[in-house]
Amino acid sequence: MERKKKVLLALARLCREKAPAGQLEIGFTAQEVAREAGIIRSNASGDLNYLVKEGLVVKFPGRPVRFVTRQYWEESKARNGREDTGRMAVQEIEMNPFTSLLGWNSSLKVAVEQARAALLYPPHGLHTLLIGPTGSGKTLFARTMFRYAQTLGRVTGQAQLVSFNCADYAHNPQLLMSQLFGHVKGAFTGAAQEKPGLVDAAHKSILFLDEIHRLPPEGQEMLFYLMDNGQYRRLGETGSYRSCTTLVIGATTADPHSSLLATFYRRFPVVINIPALAERPLAERLLLLKQLLAGESRQIGRPLKVTADAIRALLLYDCPGNIGQLFNDIRLTCARAFLDATSKGTREVVITAASLPPHVQPRSAAGDNYLQELAGLVLEEEWYIEPDEAGVTAACQVPDLYTLLEKEREANGVEGINNEVQWKRSRQALEEYYHRYLKETVQDWKNARLRLARLVGQDIIALAQEAVKIAREDLPGQVDTSTFLALALHLNACRQRLKAGQEIVNPYLEEIQKEYPREIEVARKVMALIEKKLNLALPPDEAGFLAMLFRAGRQGKEPAGEPVGVVVMAHGSRTATSMAEVANKLVGTNAALALDIPLEGEPQQWLIEATRVVRQADRGRGVLLLVDMEPLISWGEIIAKRTGLKIHVLDNVTTAMVIEAVRKASRFPLHELVAEIGKYHYLEEYWPLEGQGNKIIVATCLTGEGAARRIKAMIREWLGDREEINIVTVNMNGQVTGSGMGWQALKGKGKLVAVIGSVDLKIPDVPFISLEEWLLGQGRWRLQELLQLPAREQDITPQELEAVLAQYLRFLEPGKMLDLCSQITRQLSQSLGRRLLPHHKINLIVHLSCLVERLQAGEQGSFWPGEEEIKRRYPREWLAVAEAMAGLEKNFNITIPTGEIAFVVQFLQET
Known part of the structure; x- marks a missing residue:
């Protein structure tokens, strides 16, 4: 044949x-x-x-x-x-x-919806900014956006994605601008002939700029002129503008509010957050792990056998470099195992815990949510991956309800399992678990049955369909698509548990039979079907789990509460309407109302119309007002007085902000919704300065917005509850944020004590404290004297120090490094019997963190002159430092050079 x-x-x-x-x-x-x-x-x-x-x-x-x-x-x-x-x-x-992206319908669901909306938006799409830590997959996401744009016809089939990393030439802004926009002959020394730039190549295509925050201010201005008008000039060009139609996708690891010009940041209507690996579900990480291993199996052309210990370690270890680091760690692991297999002469490559890099260790501590998520994964004893199993997915990424009940039983005490109070606690835990799973997690599968089939197998899918058919006849209205998906996942977990020889025990079966008799009857019919189709013998206790699942279907029918009202107000013909339409379309609702306010309109007339729209939006839980700029910020207070409604106002509205607000409006009360949105979008604050006796501190940055507000928050936290001291944010031009007034107006409101931040306003007789001075401690001593506050130790908070480390570290997790290096400073203080001042601790923590990152990246440690002399003169200090450093060496599998030990010893002697 x-x-x-x-x-x-x-x-x-x-x-x-x-x-x-x-x-x-x-x-x-x-x-x-x-x-x-x-x-x-x-x-x-x-x-x-x-x-x-x-x-x-x-x-x-x-x-x-x-x-x-x-x-x-x-x-x-x-x-x-x-x-x-x-x-x-x-x-x-x-x-x-x-759909090729892992988590496209789960952790990346919102990001994918935003990206699709941005690319679908007529006529050429919306400029987009991707935000996320290093290694989180921003470049891959941008390439996928380009492929989607091709399917939409936004770019021609011949066009290519034009990519550029702004960090490559950050040390030479002139060369960076030349690469991006091109230059004319004689534009600078060495420009012997005219050269086109990447913008030329991106005409009728997409320009992807990675690390876009490394663009100098003049580059950002040139780029947003291109984004606004489709025109640009090459470097050194003075004639007419050139035309270019391109969609800009930027990516940054930095906070855009402080790293980008405010005028440039506003040119990105869509801002997409790409989550770090630690923020994604463990089930996704497990699937990613198996995909990466399958790729390595294909690469080396040999089967992989991965032990359970290795699977757990790779699944659970801290991976600050995100997916990029996970990929490198897996590749290094496979290389070690491949070398071992070659030396033994075996074709099969076996990966055990010994094959892993030393830093790949499971987390030593975890919160309740993390442990519950981990309990929901059924991990196989081992994986066997053939080279031709392209795209194989892990078999059992499904919540394990049995483990959940066992843990609840242990918490209640085995002897008291029949106690009525303990049964109610366990019942509530199970019902909450099912309810949350059906309402949140399973919803992500509604459009992804293909993925479900890969997880559980087609025989389980068929069995679940038959079981649902039985249940629908006897429990009308309780069983829907969500129940089908949850049942399929549970049946797979049941089969895996029985195959592994584990017991299925439900200590509350008697109570379930009393309270849910109809569900128990259906569960027994379904059990008979399961035993026939899967050739398994099920214990009677399984009926209790199935009954709880069917009962959860009824729990899931409870009506949701009314959402918070969302109103978008912005100047322009369709600015607010466009943002509201995109948000409503993505979320599948009509919750966001819009009001477009013409620039030439009469404010009082539009204030009346705004009041009407806010009344229409309110459903009894208050209204979130999203506005673009003054004077709309002040309208919130006026409308609240006229209507008696609870109203919060957020300014600098973006499409992403509206999407987030609409998505969460039904899940949070108004004040919590504002806090959720305010994590990424800052609330405009008024600055009420009362009386001549007040003292004023000015917080500064280039724009007076993002960074200045964070400086203000740090100062306020340090000052505590001192109402007589006002903190005002001011930009580099000396203008008070949100007021339209210059800093000179502050003199009439009180006494200017200090300027703190990144811009020295050079105010006569007012001292300037740089941000570095503030963070490293000296600035706090100065401010304490200027304010004539009682003497106290000026220690930096852990949150502030973690923020400092985040500015220095490229891929290590700041929080982890802070914990490890703080242990070293405490150990040195105890072993040497001396007290380190706060700014000495800070300097040492920053130095050690950067040292670890340099050594992990393969860089050499610094040479320190007089190393032998220092070791000879201070043997006790040398030993103490070497012992303290051993913790870092063990945690990161590095060797700290003796020159670095010499530096720390001398640093301690000098302090």
Whole structure:
């Protein structure tokens, strides 16, 4: 028989015998077809693609690609009446490259929706800023946005994504500007001929600028002129402007409020946060781990066997470099294991805990949420990955309800399991768990049944469908799509537990039978079905878990509370309306109301209209007013007095802010919603200065906004509750933020005591304290004297010091380094019997943190003159420092050079 026909028959058998009805988008992988046909995978893959071209097979793109026969596809459409929806499902997968991103419908769901909205926005899309730590995947996300733009026709098929890392030339701004915009002959020394820039190459395409905060201010101004007007000049050019139509995607690891000009930052209507690896669910990290290992298996062409200890360590260790570091650590691990396999002459590469880099150790401490998430993962004893298993996913990333109940039982005490109070506590914990899982986690799967099938297998999908059909007949209104998905995941966990020989014990079965008799009856019918289909013997206790699941369906029907009202007000013809439309479309609601205020309009008339819109938006929980600039900020207070409603105002509104507000409006009361949005968007504050006796401190930065506000917060925290001292933020031009007044107006409000920050306003007789002085301690002593405060030790708070470390460190986690280095300073103080002053501690912590990062990056430690003399003169101090440093060496698998020990010893002697 011809091989191609053999492959087609094998796929037909799989569709006929193993494909569950109604799950058209699942299909079978080339590996599954190859096994069924008895041939190798590469041949099956090639034949399947030929059959697709011939129209005999339907292909579903994804990771991995899946197939069904054309006959099965057509019959299923006819049987289910799904011709239109089936075609739309295929088109959606083909038109959405974001589905290739891990977590696209979970932790990255909001980011993906924002990106799609930005690219869909007519006529050419919206400029976008990606924010996230190093290694979180911003570059990959930008490339995926480009691929999506290609599918939309925003860029031509021949166009390329033009990428540029602004940090590469940050030391030479002139060269950076030349690379970006090009230059004319004679523009600078060495410019012998005219040269086009990257902007030219990005015409009718996308320009991706990584580390965009490294652009100098003049570069930011040139770029936002291009973004606004589609025009630019090359470096040294003075004639007419050139034209360019391009969409700008920027990426930064820094806080954009302090690192970008405010005028430049506002040119990005869409700001997308890419979460760090630690912020993503453990289930996603487990899936990512297996994908990366599968990639390495393909790379070396050998199967990988990964032990359970190695899986747990790679899953749970602190990975401050995010996905980038995880990839490097896995590659190093595989290299070590490959070398070991080669020396032993074995083909199979075995990865054990001994193969891992020394710093890959599980976290020693974790919070309750983390432990609960970990308990929800069913980890396999080991993984066996073949080189041809492209895109294999972990089998059991599913919450384990059995473990949850066991932990609750241990907390209650085994002897008292029949106690009524303890049963109520356990019941509440289970119901809350199911309810939260159904309402939050499972919702992310509603559009991702393909992923669900990869997790649990098609036999479980078919079984769950039959079980739901039974439950719907006896429990009308309690069972829906969410219940089906949760049931499929639970059945898979049940099978895994029984295969592993673990018991299924429900100590509250008697109470469940009394309180949920209808659900118990349905659960027993479902158990009979499970035993028949999976050939398993289920203990009676399993009925209790299934009954709780069906009961949770009723719990999930409780109506949600009314949301907080959201109103967007902005100047322009459609500015507010556009932002509200994008947010409502993404979130799937009409919660955001908009009011566009013309620049030439009469303010009093529009204030009346704004009052009407706010009344319309209120549903009894208050209104969040999102505005673009003055004088709309002050309207909030006026409208609140006129209506009697609770109103909060946030300014500098962006599309991202509106999306976040609409998404969370039903989940938080007004004050908590403001706090949630305010994490990333600052609330405009008035500066009430009363009386001539007040003392005024001026906080400064370039814009008077982001950084100045943080300086203000640090000073206020240090001062405590001193109402007679006012802190005012001022920009580099001497203008008080949000008032339109110069700093001279402050003199009439009180006595100017000091200027603190990054800009010296050079006010006569008013001392300037730099931000560095403030953070390192000396500035606090000065301010204490200027304010004539009682003497006290001016210690920096851990939060402030962590913020300082974040400015220095590239990939290490500031919080972790702060803890480790603080232990060293305490150890040195105790062993040497001397007290370190706060600014000495700070200097030492910053130095040691940067030293560890340099050594981890492969850089050499500094040479320190007179090393031998220092060791000879201070043997006790040398030993104490060497012992303290040993903790860093062990934690990061580094060797600290003796020159660095000599430096610390001399530093301690001098302090």
